[in-house]
Amino acid sequence: MLGLSKKDAGLLLIVGLLCLFAPFILNPFPEGSAMAQFNGGYPDLMQRLVIFGIFAIGFNILFGLTGYLSFGHAAFLGVGSYAAIWMMKLLTMNIVPAIMISVLVAGLFSLLVGWISLRRSGIYFSILTLAFAQMSYALAYSVLTPITGGETGLQPKYTDPRILDSALPAGQSPRANLFGLDMKATSQLEIGDWVFTFNAGYYIAAIIMLIAFYLSMRIFRSPLGMMLRAVKSNQQRMNYTGLNSKPYTLAAFVISGMYAGLAGGLLVAMDTQVGAERMFWTASGEVVLMTILGGAGTLIGPILGAGFIKYMENIVSKINESVLEQWFAFMPDWMGDFMVSIVYPFVGKGWNLTLGLLFMLVVIFLPGGLVEGGQRIGKLFRRKKSEPETPDGKTTPAE
Amino acid sequence: MGILEVKNVNKRFGGLQALGNVNLSIAENSVHAIIGPNGAGKSTLLNVLVGKLIPDTGSVMFDGQSVLGRKPYEINQMGISRVFQTPEIFGDLSVQENMMIPCFAKRDGSFMMNGYASVESQRDMLDKAEEMLVEMKLADKRHMHAAAMSRGDKRRLEIAMCLAQDPRLLLLDEPTAGMARADTNNTIDLLKQIKEERDITIAIIEHDMHVVFSLAERITVLAQGTPLVEDTPDNIKGHPKVREAYLGESQDAA
Structure with missing residues (x-):
């Protein structure tokens, strides 16, 4: 094709x-729900x-x-x-x-x-x-x-x-x-x-x-x-x-x-x-x-990376203190405050910190990027499926 | 008149005279070995031939054309292919792709903007690469990562890549350096077979006397940047000057 x-x-x-x-x-989240932040x-x-x-x-x-x-x-x-x-x-x-x-x-x-x-x-x-x-x-x-x-x-x-x-009508931008x-x-x-x-x-x-x-x-x-x-x-x-x-x-x-x-x-x-x-x-x-x-x-890695970073930049940076307080409202006060102060540096203006940590994790553990992560997960599933037939999951090259 | 004519080539690195008045003529369709002790200027000479170094004086003519001042890729396009001491291949690419690249270089020249057609659609290139892979007994490894091959196979692939361009002169820089005896013998057999099957001139720079005397038709001995003698292997073996300069250091080398 x-x-x-x-x-x-x-x-x-x-x-x-x-x-x-x-x-x-x-x-994915209905308007007005707590999760609508992530839309x-x-x-x-x-x-x-x-x-x-x-x-x-x-x-x-x-x-x-x-x-x-x-x-x-x-x-x-x-x-x-x-x-x-x-x-x-x-x-x-x-x-x-x-x-x-x-x-x-x-x-x-x-x-x-x-x-x-x-x-x-x-x-x-x-x-x-x-x-x-x-x-x-x-x-x-x-x-x-x-x-x-x-x-x-x-x-x-x-x-x-x-x-x-042609000329714009007066007052129109x-x-x-x-x-x-x-x-x-x-x-x-x-x-x-x-x-x-x-x-x-x-x-x-x-x-x-x-x-x-x-x-x-x-x-x-x-x-x-x-x-x-x-x-x-x-x-x-x-x-x-x-x-x-x-x-x-x-x-x-x-x-x-x-x-x-x-x-x-x-x-x-x-x-x-x-x-x-x-x-x-x-x-x-x-x-x-x-x-x-x-x-x-x-091929697809850069698109995933661009999507991921732009999404983080726009969504995680929108989360502010009052949003966090809302999330942890179900906890006792002292525990909620504690959670807010832990999570707060990673959201809002601190979204770069989250991005930096994720970037380090990816580079250290997945040098091939998110695509490699996907491939590893895919392999895990395939191996589970084909386990009864080929125990080692792959054929050794004839050499 | 040989296919490669080196005349009065001098090359000086600071105070060191690396090449002094080198004259060398390599006859077409011959196997010519260049030997000499360490520091004799073998590698410098080779680098002059492939365009990596420009000599201070002298001329190097390949098939009537000067190679001096030309870039390595231009000299290659003239018909000189080089095999390196440690195999230089495209390690990140598959064996098949390694084989196709020289085919493309032969067909399309040093640069071709071909970014839309798929490699799979280039039937003639695929066929030519396959032909070479079969001839060099690498066909069963065609989808392998080239870097994952054994050293002997890498050497075989590198020679195959050079041959795919139908060069008129094949330059080999210590092709068996660091190889086990069995691999060395395989390489000798491979080169013999290549010589039998095609019209090709082979110039070989080598330390290993076993390789030199199994392959060469003529031998040039370099010492301190200057050719000492040039003769057939039989005459070289007994030559007193050679013994003194080179073989004398290790009687068992031959």
């Missing part, structure tokens, strides 16, 4: 179904889940396949965002040109950064990319203020030229749309106490993520993907096999830069504003965490 093996097609189908039913899956099925979060999924999928093409660890990918996301918002200011609020330009500009910028940074490998490469990203951030924040809006950032204004759009379909258009479905929200912007972003995921699958299974894994495995052998590893790594760098630009463009399409903090180095670090947490070099 679609030039994919059965297994890959199945994976694509699963991701597609998860995207389609995300408004239900992420909203993630609101448009803003769902959009972020898939957009950062795209970012991580692209990052994985570079890091997962070639092993080159870039610490500057947020720069491409930021550049894509700025490009998109300028399209919205100058041309039209339709998201199509904005997204196309964001991919193109990020691609060109990553070609420049990659061309220079890939002169070195290992830690020097990482530092070079980090330097580029921080330079971009500093420039966007200060010198380039006429283009980037500096501290205040940019958003479409009523007075922008927008040469392709410009809204991002896809040929007239408003990105913020939502409809709600109420079943009993449950409320499910369907948002146009989310579904458009999800479709684009599925296309991005499909393309990354094709790259993984292609001769290019094999060469990129060869780069990671043994560059010496590669060079002595008549292959020039430089254009291969540069191709991977530019492709992942374009994915980052696409994510940046989509962020603008969903929420029409940009600030320089989008390019800050912590944003570059976040995509590294997503990829490693999910499973670098695996």
Whole structure:
């Protein structure tokens, strides 16, 4: 199907179904219940889940396949965002040109950064990319203020030229749309106490993520993907096999830069504003965490990692002291207070602490990320089932 | 005129003259061994031939074209394949993938942006890799992680990868270093068989005299960066200069 093996097609189908039913899956708890805190099925979060999924999928093409660890990918996301918002200011609020330009500009910028940074490998490469990203951030924040809006950032204004759009009725603010379909258009479905929200912007972003995921699958299974894994495995052998590893790594760098630009463009399409903090180095670090947490070099890992981190960021950080008190209200007072003071550092503003601990646990015990965790669980079940036939669970290779 | 002509090559590292006026001619379709005691400049010479080092003076011509200043991948594309002292393979990839990569390098050149077609759809490459795996008796290991193979098999795979490119010159850098006697003999047999079956020139740098005298048709002895003598194995064995410079150190080596 679609030039994919059965297994890959199945994976694509699963991701597609998860995207389609995300408004239900992420909203398992009835409105107004104590657990409603954990509902993630609101448009803003769902959009972020898939957009950062795209970012991580692209990052994985570079890091997962070639092993080159870039610490500057947020720069491409930021550049894509700025490009998109300028399209919205100058041309039209339709998201199509904005997204196309964001991919193109990020691609060109990553070609420049990659061309220079890939002169070195290992830690020097990482530092070079980090330097580029921080330079971009500093420039966007200060010198380039006429283009980037500096501290205040940019958003479409009523007075922008927008040469392709007809004039807005007085007093109305410009809204991002896809040929007239408003990105913020939502409809709600109420079943009993449950409320499910369907948002146009989310579904458009999800479709684009599925296309991005499909393309990354094709790259993984292609001769290019094999060469990129060869780069990671043994560059010496590669060079002595008549292959020039430089254009291969540069191709991977530019492709992942374009994915980052696409994510940046989509962020603008969903929420029409940009600030320089989008390019800050912590944003570059976040995509590294997503990829490693999910499973670098695996197909679905980055999506899981991105979803996991964005969910944590938005949900765990919302839990405050009064919520905790509500949870432990059934306990005697002294015990409740004790529990609140224990749990409190890990939630709310302390969500990073929880994330950090989880990240350490994953890296130490599951170097292959969440995907490896899934595989181990799967193996456990399979072994139990097949135990009567093959006692050791696997066949030893004939050697 | 040999397929590889080295003329007046000098290479100096600081105060050390690693190669001094090296002249070497390797005849097409021959097996030529380069021997010499430690520090004789064997590895330096090899690194000059494959483009890793650029000599201070002199010329290196392969099939009438200069290799100097070219990158290793360019020299490989000219038809020179190198086997390393410790097998250099793609350890994280399967044996089959290891075998396919040189096939792709041969067909598509040093870079090809082929990111959409699946590897499975490249029938000609799969067939060529399979053919080589069968010939080199590695077919039953095709789905194995290359890093998990025994050292002997890794060596066999590396040689197979080089041969898949149909090189005109195969350079071997101490191919049996650190091998058990049985593995060494297997490697000798393998190289003999390769020589019988194809039109290929083999240049071999080796410490092990057993390997050298079993394979080589001509031998060059290097000492202190300069070729001492070049002759057939029989003449080399009894050559007084060679005994003095090299074999004299260990009478039992031959």
